[in-house]
Amino acid sequence: MMTTHLIGPLDRFRVLDLTRIRSGPTCVKQFADWGADVIKIEPPDDASGYADRDSSDFQNLHRNKRSLTLDLKSADGRDILMRLVDKSDVLVENFRPDVKKRLGLDWDSLHARNPKLVLGSISGFGQTGPYAERPGFDQVAQGMGGLMSVTGLPGQGPVRVGIPVADLTAGMFCATGILMALLDRERTGVGQWVQSSLLQAQVAMLDFQAARWLIDGVVPEQAGNNHPTAVPMGVYPTSDGSMNIAVTGNRMWQDFCTVIDRTDLADDARFATARLRLQHRDELNALLFDITRTRTSADLTDALIATGIPCGPINKIDAVFADPQVAALGLVVEIEHPKRGTQRVLGQPIVLSGATPVMHSATPDAGQHSDAILQELGLSTDEVAALKERKVV
Incomplete structure (x- = not known):
C-alpha cells in the first residue's frame, strides 16, 4: 500500500526516482512537491558519488522524498526494484541508453513488466541518433544548442x-511529458515512454532566436544587454547604478x-519607427545613456511604472x-532538517487555486x-536484515 505524506493533486501516484545530478531531480521535484510518493533509489554504502548530501544544492533538489538503498548490480536488488515497478506509476531515470539496457530499465522490459508504467528518460542528446551514447553536461548542451553564441x-x-x-x-519538459502521459493513461489504460534531453531542451529554448534563423535566415549574434x-530595451545607466528598461511599440516610445x-x-525622423530605432540603436542609446545617468534608479523606476513602461532593478x-514581491509570491519556504x-x-x-505544495x-x-x-x-x-547483511540494501 502506498504511503503518502501529503494530500495533493498528485498524491495518488508513486514515482520511482533513479536520477542523479540535476536534470532528473528537477523533473522529480515537481512530483514530490505536489504530493506524489517519491522513492529515491540509491546505491548502498554511500556510493552515489555525492560529495555532500547536506549541501544547499542537494537539499534544495531532493526534499519531500523517501530514500531506499539498493544494489542494482545484484539480482536481489533488481528483483526488489521490479517489485516496486509493479506497484508504481512512474519511473524516472537519466542513465545512458546502454546502461539502462544493462540494468533491465529499458522501455521494452519495463513496459512488458507493467504496461501502465510511465517511463521518463532524460539524456544528454536523446535516445537515438549519432550522439545517443555520449555523456551529457549542461554547458556542453549550452554550447551545442546555440545559447552560448548569443549570450554575452x-x-x-x-x-x-x-x-x-x-x-x-x-527536467521541466520531461515532467510536463510525464503528466501528459498520466492523463492519457486515464483514457487508454497504458503508459508511455517520455523522453527529453539536454540538447532538445536547449534548442527548444532558443525560441525566437531559432525562429530568426528558421524563418528569416538570420544567424543571431551576441547582443549583450x-x-x-x-x-530601447536593455540595461541603462543611472546616477546610482543601472536598471532594465523595456520600451515596445510607438505609443510606449512616445510616453518614454x-x-x-x-x-x-x-x-526625430531617425527614431520614428521600431525598425528605424533598431537601425540607429547605437546612436539612440548613446543619447539615452546621457539622459538616464541624470536620474536615480528609484526616481526613474517610479516615473516609468506610473506610465506603464516595464522596468526594474538589476538585483x-x-x-x-x-x-517584497518575491516574499509575497511565497517563493521561499522553510523546512526542518534534523542536522541543519x-x-x-x-x-x-x-499557484493552484485548490492545492498548495507542502515541504513535509x-x-x-x-x-x-x-x-x-x-x-x-x-x-x-x-528478510530485510538478511538483505542488509548481504549489502543489497
Missing part, C-alpha cells in the same frame, strides 16, 4: 548562462520620451530575496526509509 557582449566570444538552463528545462530586435523630458526624440541574489535545523529552500513557482520533509539520508519501504512490499524484518 558583441565580440566577447562564447559565454555560458549563469544557471544550468539545459539541465533545468530538460541589448534586446536583439527591440530598442515624455518621461525623460525629451519629446523631441519622439519626433544580486540577496536583493532578489529581500524584494530550519532551512530555507525554493518553493514552487506554480527535508532531503533524506541515504536509505533512511529502506525498512519501511521494504516492509510495504511484504518483506519481514528478518
